[in-house]
Amino acid sequence: MKSGFAILFLLFTIRLFSQEVVEWRGVNRSGLYNETGLLKEWPEPGPELIQKIEGVGKGFSQAIVVGQTIFITGIKQDTTDILSAFNFNGELLWETPYGRSWTRSYIDSRSTPTYSKGKLYVSSGTGQLSCVDAKSGNTLWKIDAVKNYSGEIHKHGDAEAPLVEGNLVFYVTGGEINTMVAFNKDTGKQVWKTKSLGGTKSYASPTLINHQGQEIVLVQTADNLIGVNPLNGEILWSYNLMQYHTHESGKGAQTNPPLYFNGDILVTSGYNHPALMFSLSDDGRSIQLKWKNEDLDTHHGGVVLLDGNVYGSNWQNNANGKWASVNWETGATNWEQDWENKGSVISAEGLLYLYEEKRGNVALAEPSPDSLKIISTFKVDAGNGPHWVHPAIYNGRLFIRHGDVLMIYNIKE
Numbered sequence: 001m002k003s004g005f006a007i008l009f010l011l012f013t014i015r016l017f018s019q020e021v022v023e024w025r026g027v028n029r030s031g032l033y034n035e036t037g038l039l040k041e042w043p044e045p046g047p048e049l050i051q052k053i054e055g056v057g058k059g060f061s062q063a064i065v066v067g068q069t070i071f072i073t074g075i076k077q078d079t080t081d082i083l084s085a086f087n088f089n090g091e092l093l094w095e096t097p098y099g100r101s102w103t104r105s106y107i108d109s110r111s112t113p114t115y116s117k118g119k120l121y122v123s124s125g126t127g128q129l130s131c132v133d134a135k136s137g138n139t140l141w142k143i144d145a146v147k148n149y150s151g152e153i154h155k156h157g158d159a160e161a162p163l164v165e166g167n168l169v170f171y172v173t174g175g176e177i178n179t180m181v182a183f184n185k186d187t188g189k190q191v192w193k194t195k196s197l198g199g200t201k202s203y204a205s206p207t208l209i210n211h212q213g214q215e216i217v218l219v220q221t222a223d224n225l226i227g228v229n230p231l232n233g234e235i236l237w238s239y240n241l242m243q244y245h246t247h248e249s250g251k252g253a254q255t256n257p258p259l260y261f262n263g264d265i266l267v268t269s270g271y272n273h274p275a276l277m278f279s280l281s282d283d284g285r286s287i288q289l290k291w292k293n294e295d296l297d298t299h300h301g302g303v304v305l306l307d308g309n310v311y312g313s314n315w316q317n318n319a320n321g322k323w324a325s326v327n328w329e330t331g332a333t334n335w336e337q338d339w340e341n342k343g344s345v346i347s348a349e350g351l352l353y354l355y356e357e358k359r360g361n362v363a364l365a366e367p368s369p370d371s372l373k374i375i376s377t378f379k380v381d382a383g384n385g386p387h388w389v390h391p392a393i394y395n396g397r398l399f400i401r402h403g404d405v406l407m408i409y410n411i412k413e
Helices: 001-017
Strands: 048-054 064-066 069-077 082-087 094-100 114-116 119-123 128-133 139-144 162-164 168-172 181-186 190-193 209-210 213-221 223-227 234-242 260-261 264-267 275-280 287-293 304-306 309-313 323-327 333-337 343-348 351-357 361-366 373-379 390-396 395-404 407-412
Touching: 064 114, 064 390, 069 094, 094 139, 114 162, 128 168, 162 209, 190 304, 209 260, 234 287, 275 361, 304 343, 309 343, 309 351, 343 390
Parallel strands: none
Antiparallel strands: 048 407, 064 069, 069 082, 082 094, 114 119, 119 128, 128 139, 162 168, 168 181, 181 190, 209 213, 213 223, 223 234, 260 264, 264 275, 275 287, 304 309, 309 323, 323 333, 343 351, 351 361, 361 373, 390 395, 395 407
16 A cells, blocks of 8 residues: 555656646645655744744635745635735735635635646635736636536535646536536636536535546535546536435535545545545446445545545534544544544645644644554644634645634744
8 A cells, every 4th residue: 555655646746746736735635745854743832933924814725835935815805805925024925806705604715726837726705716827916817607607605605726737727616507617727718517416516626536547527516426527527427425414414515625546535524424435437437335434524624645544533513523544445443532623634744734623733643543643732822713724834834824824834854
């Protein structure tokens, strides 16, 4: 499994740099960051805080870093989502409105921009998709994708991080007319759209996988997990996920991006919905359920795969959860343990970074199928609101956003 994972990581890394794509949750949205030379243990008060940028706007989205520029979204005025660029001195380079924010519940901006070859792609809380020049902040094109394509947004707003591949940017509309639309990433012109299988948009962003040489876009609506041919929008297969949403809370709330490895796809979405593993057929045109696990119902903090085991937090209720590990191949639970509260997880250089959502505790942990092995901890003490943002790592720096404050820590050896 280790050698296979190394090959997978290498392929994703090649894609990342050859396509010049920087996106939410690192390499192929897997929660893995291609970083080396990081601290294996933090000093007692935590790693050095080298920059604190205040006033980035209210938001739940990650920052992404391209070269020496930080890009982040947030609400700074009224009900408008704003995309901002900062340098590492914390100076604002530009800021650009890109759409109407969500105003019904949890109004903070939630779309993490995707960077590709000098352009940024971002979606507002109400479904306007924009392309912005990364150097100047000028809007190059904008589409009201939900309105124009009769899309339907789930009850807490649009949280999609746009997926970019080749000359296309993909957007999930949901609704009864379409499921997904592909646009030319330079012009915003429609290239194709799929038929609808019903169901609103979910909160989960789509991912691109390469299965035995065939690229497939994995899409989650409120109702289904769907495989789409990125060349023409053909729906290759679908599987009803709503049948497992037996808990009254969170019906249709697919919350995390699917995770793919070695022909298998894992989805997990909190609310007592079981984690589900599917096996893809060799030709990529069908899937079948391989196993389900009741312990890894990750709310919205993502999961990571390391050396054949999956790590993440689970949902006890909306305010509380534990941490768990599951064997990728069998679905057997390795362990379920308390540590502060549920939250988000990423990984770099073979270690786990946990960020719990209630009090802002951050941990460096060793992945192990035996138990949760915490190495070091510290606590975020700036910002307001729940600690829902996934951490990110770029150039030996750990980026943690809490509300309208972005903190940058030096974690280089």
